[in-house]
Amino acid sequence: MATRVDPGGYPGRRRRVARGKLVGVSTQAAAYAPGAVLRRVLTEPARGRFWRELGWLLSSTPLSIVSAVLVLAGTAVGMATSPLFIGLLVLAGVLQLAREFGRAHRALAGRLLGVTATAPPRRPLEPGLWNWIRARVGDGPGWRAFAYLLLRLPVALVELFFTGSFLLYAIAAILYPLLWQAMDGQAMPVFDIRSEHWASSLGYAATGVLVLFATPWLVHGILALDRVLVRALIGRATLAEQLRALFGGAELSERVRDLEVSRAVAVEDTTVKLRRIERDLHDGAQAQLVAVAMKLGSAKDALAESDVDLDQLRALVSSAHAGAKHALVELRDLARGIHPPALDAGLGVALSTLASSAGGGVVVETEIDRRPPPSVETILYFTAAELLTNATKHGGLPARIAVTSPDGLLRLTVHDEGDGGAAVVPGGGLAGLADRVRTVDGTLRIDSPEGGPTVITVDIPLRR
Amino acid sequence: MRVVVAEDSTILREGLVELLTLRGHEVVDAVKDAEALQAAVRGHRPDVSIVDIRMPPTHTDEGLRAAIALRQETPGCAILLFSQYVETKYAADLLADRAGGVGYLLKDRVAEVSDFLDALRRVAGGETVLDPEVVSQLFASTRKTDALGALTAREREVLGLMAEGRSNTAIAGALFLSPGSVEKYVTSLFGKLGLPPSEGDNRRVLAVLRYLDS
Numbered sequence: 257m258a259t260r261v262d263p264g265g266y267p268g269r270r271r272r273v274a275r276g277k278l279v280g281v282s283t284q285a286a287a288y289a290p291g292a293v294l295r296r297v298l299t300e301p302a303r304g305r306f307w308r309e310l311g312w313l314l315s316s317t318p319l320s321i322v323s324a325v326l327v328l329a330g331t332a333v334g335m336a337t338s339p340l341f342i343g344l345l346v347l348a349g350v351l352q353l354a355r356e357f358g359r360a361h362r363a364l365a366g367r368l369l370g371v372t373a374t375a376p377p378r379r380p381l382e383p384g385l386w387n388w389i390r391a392r393v394g395d396g397p398g399w400r401a402f403a404y405l406l407l408r409l410p411v412a413l414v415e416l417f418f419t420g421s422f423l424l425y426a427i428a429a430i431l432y433p434l435l436w437q438a439m440d441g442q443a444m445p446v447f448d449i450r451s452e453h454w455a456s457s458l459g460y461a462a463t464g465v466l467v468l469f470a471t472p473w474l475v476h477g478i479l480a481l482d483r484v485l486v487r488a489l490i491g492r493a494t495l496a497e498q499l500r501a502l503f504g505g506a507e508l509s510e511r512v513r514d515l516e517v518s519r520a521v522a523v524e525d526t527t528v529k530l531r532r533i534e535r536d537l538h539d540g541a542q543a544q545l546v547a548v549a550m551k552l553g554s555a556k557d558a559l560a561e562s563d564v565d566l567d568q569l570r571a572l573v574s575s576a577h578a579g580a581k582h583a584l585v586e587l588r589d590l591a592r593g594i595h596p597p598a599l600d601a602g603l604g605v606a607l608s609t610l611a612s613s614a615g616g617g618v619v620v621e622t623e624i625d626r627r628p629p630p631s632v633e634t635i636l637y638f639t640a641a642e643l644l645t646n647a648t649k650h651g652g653l654p655a656r657i658a659v660t661s662p663d664g665l666l667r668l669t670v671h672d673e674g675d676g677g678a679a680v681v682p683g684g685g686l687a688g689l690a691d692r693v694r695t696v697d698g699t700l701r702i703d704s705p706e707g708g709p710t711v712i713t714v715d716i717p718l719r720r
Numbered sequence: 721m722r723v724v725v726a727e728d729s730t731i732l733r734e735g736l737v738e739l740l741t742l743r744g745h746e747v748v749d750a751v752k753d754a755e756a757l758q759a760a761v762r763g764h765r766p767d768v769s770i771v772d773i774r775m776p777p778t779h780t781d782e783g784l785r786a787a788i789a790l791r792q793e794t795p796g797c798a799i800l801l802f803s804q805y806v807e808t809k810y811a812a813d814l815l816a817d818r819a820g821g822v823g824y825l826l827k828d829r830v831a832e833v834s835d836f837l838d839a840l841r842r843v844a845g846g847e848t849v850l851d852p853e854v855v856s857q858l859f860a861s862t863r864k865t866d867a868l869g870a871l872t873a874r875e876r877e878v879l880g881l882m883a884e885g886r887s888n889t890a891i892a893g894a895l896f897l898s899p900g901s902v903e904k905y906v907t908s909l910f911g912k913l914g915l916p917p918s919e920g921d922n923r924r925v926l927a928v929l930r931y932l933d934s
Contacts, residue, residue, distance in 0.1 A: 535779065538774070538804055539728075539729060542804055543729040543731055543732050543804075544731060546732060546735075546804070546827045546828065546830060546831075547731045547732055547735040549828065549830065549831035550732075550735050550736070550739055550830045550831060550833070551735065552831070553830065553831040553832055553833040553836075554739055554742065554833050556833075557833050557834055568742075579731070
């Protein structure tokens with residue numbers, strides 16, 4: 257859940273910014289300093305990235321050959337028997353196989369190409385062979401993996417061919433001056449490398465060195481195609497989603513999804529709150545008042561009798577009196593739970609009132625330049641109240657509540673000296689708080705090592 | 721009377737027990753949920769049970785469902801449903817078995833202690849008692865129906881009091897009429913509702929049910 261600080265208000269932007277920065281830093285440094293460019297070019301063949309890419313080419317190509325052959329053979333068998341039930345069965349098997357091979361490619365690409373593609377979701381299977389066939393044949397990711405395996409084979413062969421040629425040429429050309437004497441005027445067995453004089457063989461060596469240093473960049477370049485294929489065909493996102501992401505639509509759709517979720521939370525929250533208020537009224541003040549009316553009714557009837565039992569009457573009236581006072585307290589508490597009156601005077605006053613009602617040991621600091629909107633104040637107040645309750649429950653006093661407004665944010669920090677170990681558990685109190693805070697685009701971050709102290713920070717962006 | 725009380729609110733449960741005991745009734749059991757209610761009624765066979773509709777675990781209509789189940793086991797098993805809201809639907813469900821001996825009152829009614837105890841006694845005696853609030857809701861929801869359209873304002877008033885379980889004499893007292901004219905109104909509204917005199921049926925209950933069904 258939203259447990260990390262996220263200045264953009266939603267995770268998509270954070271990731272994007274981080275990625276952009278990384279790429280930007282390295283290329284900019286290279287562009288500005290000629291020395292750095294040279295160092296980069298000279299060290300590139302020795303870098304891990306290049307070797308991992310070679311590893312990917314060498315390991316994935318045999319895998320691609322095997323998978324393409326098996327999948328194609330399976331399809332051929334399926335086609336040959338297609339009018340029969342058995343054809344469908346084979347097709348379903350092929351698609352399942354394609355998914356598995358896709359998974360193997362994805363794992364390899366993750367390790368060697370650094371492509372982080374999430375696995376496409378698996379639909380829950382219903383029991384029964386027919387259901388299995390239907391699920392497999394109607395499985396979009398299965399078909400995408402199938403397409404991937406068919407496309408991947410030629411791509412892999414072309415990639416391997418170019419990379420191999422470059423490397424072979426570089427090695428042969430660099431070795432040529434050393435072997436020139438021994439070759440005795442004959443051409444190298446590859447690329448027809450041959451020169452009349454030893455001095456001109458050095459020219460070959462020079463081109464070989466150039467090619468050697470160019471090879472890593474060539475490999476980076478051609479493997480870009482592989483990265484696109486992996487993301488588009490064996491990752492979670494479909495090609496259309498990839499394209500949308502490329503043109504910036506991803507942020508928007510992510511934002512829309514985020515808003516949908518947080519709106520649902522807000523609506524649900526309101527319903528739950530209203531139901532709770534109804535329950536509290538029904539079981540609390542309403543029941544109290546019925547009991548009061550019942551006792552006063554009895555008292556009235558007792559008064560109407562000729563011989564009034566004063567003791568009984570006194571007991572009834574004082575019991576009714578106590579009940580009425582009790583109902584008043586319940587109503588006041590309930591009203592405060594709906595909207596704390598102190599909040600009208602500002603967050604600072606409301607939080608101080610809250611702190612004093614929690615007993616000693618709670619310090620409140622408020623440093624905000626202007627008043628946030630009431631909705632934000634209310635959410636922040638109830639978040640603080642719940643966090644304070646948690647802190648008290650886990651022996652966290654003394655505690656400190658601070659509200660500050662660093663650039664465009666309203667930040668609530670609740671610091672306590674409890675045992676620590678607080679975490680967001682699905683369905684737990686903190687998860688609920690995080691969800692509620694998200695309805696106003698806020699985030700909740702927890703820093704709570706075992707043994708404490710616990711610091712919980714809530715950031716809510718303020719609209720300008 | 722021997723009474724079973726089923727009410728999950730402690731204050732109200734104890735209040736009712738105190739009230740009934742004070743007025744010389746015997747509370748044979750006071751329970752806080754529907755399951756315990758069924759056990760208590762089977763075990764004690766009380767003259768009447770006072771049952772809260774909303775009880776644990778779901779706090780919706782446990783009391784009503786327990787009441788219906790008990791009356792299926794023992795037709796005419798006297799039950800006074802007791803609730804902070806009235807729902808016409810609940811009244812209709814409760815009256816559906818047409819066996820009498822049921823009541824449905826707002827909890828507020830307990831403020832008029834004597835009236836409340838009177839209603840309880842009538843339910844124990846096999847009569848049907850509906851809260852005036854239920855009755856007015858019934859009238860509101862059936863205002864458009866033909867049967868009601870045919871009734872005069874006076875006849876509606878009489879039917880309302882009848883649904884509250886009052887006798888003709890009590891109705892006459894409430895409306896400042898002579899028992900004879902109440903008798904006339906009752907006969908006239910039976911006619912308009914298509915309820916001919918018969919030996920086996922309680923026409924007063926049927927008249928109220930006519931509204932519940934429409």
